[in-house]
Amino acid sequence: MTEIGTVLARAYETLAGMRVVVADDSVLLREGLVRLLAEVGCDVVDAVGDAASLVGSAAEHRPDVAVVDIRMPPSNTDDGLRAAVEARTANPDLGVLMLSAYIELSYADVLLSDGRGGVGYLLKDRVTSLDTLADALRTITEGGTVLDPEVVAQLLVARRRQDPLASLTPREREVLALMAEGRSNSAIAERLVVTGGAVEKHVSNIFTKINLPDVGSDNRRVLAVLAWLKAR
Structure with a gap:
């Protein structure tokens, strides 16, 4: 084929x-x-x-x-x-x-x-x-x-100076950017050449740092991206 x-x-x-x-x-x-x-x-x-x-x-x-x-x-x-x-x-x-x-x-x-x-x-x-x-x-x-990756890139630039997510590490920001592109944990692991467990740990840290507790109902991945987009 x-x-x-x-x-x-x-x-x-x-x-x-x-x-x-x-x-x-x-x-x-x-x-x-x-x-x-x-x-x-x-x-x-x-x-x-x-x-x-x-x-x-x-x-x-x-x-x-x-x-x-x-x-x-x-x-x-x-x-x-x-x-x-x-x-x-x-x-x-x-x-x-x-x-x-x-x-x-x-x-x-x-x-x-x-x-x-x-x-x-x-x-x-x-x-x-x-x-x-x-x-x-x-x-x-x-x-x-x-x-779109270009949208994600501009969001990162636009929020760099006034960023309530400043506590995130560079790697956690990278993971969050890939989450915003709609990538699964396994796809993020493949992209960053790390283990799935490492990505899960980064995602968990992101949720903790931006105060998104696991209450069993909210889509925390979407809420994490939304918190990032709303950062002014």
Whole structure:
């Protein structure tokens, strides 16, 4: 099997049967996403070009995931983001993958504000990688959180001077950054070339240092990322 065939097969295994709504005012990008997702087995139940249509489509079709451009009509500011939040309020099980050509740190804040996970924020040029798109959708449908590495990098820079997480060690910050990208403990261990036990210890230290006790109900990984994003 060719490399492209291997990627397609892996993506098909991940995405087959997933119900998706695509929302983007660019016809070229919208149709490109529809064809790409359909090719790997997704059931693209609708494709729309404005924020109001996204809310209606999500209510009608109740997809697993909405793939949404942040800047959409009518105002072409954050209409797509606000429509996705509205659709997710009506259907809490809806996963949301926001796409943007720009890095706006406040958008990531809004996405994570409910602390429930099942959301992602990628730059549009990332969706040219089928592996990246498939991994993001899989993570989101499993209740995880995905942030573009460039967004994570800018968050680190923006909060360096006034950082309530200053007690974290450089390694713990590195682990938290990878958590924000939606990586599991095993994936973080592989990336950092350390043992799974070492990652578990770092994660536990992070939770302790930012005062996130284990109460048996909250998604502490999401709350840890949210605490980091809200650091001003």
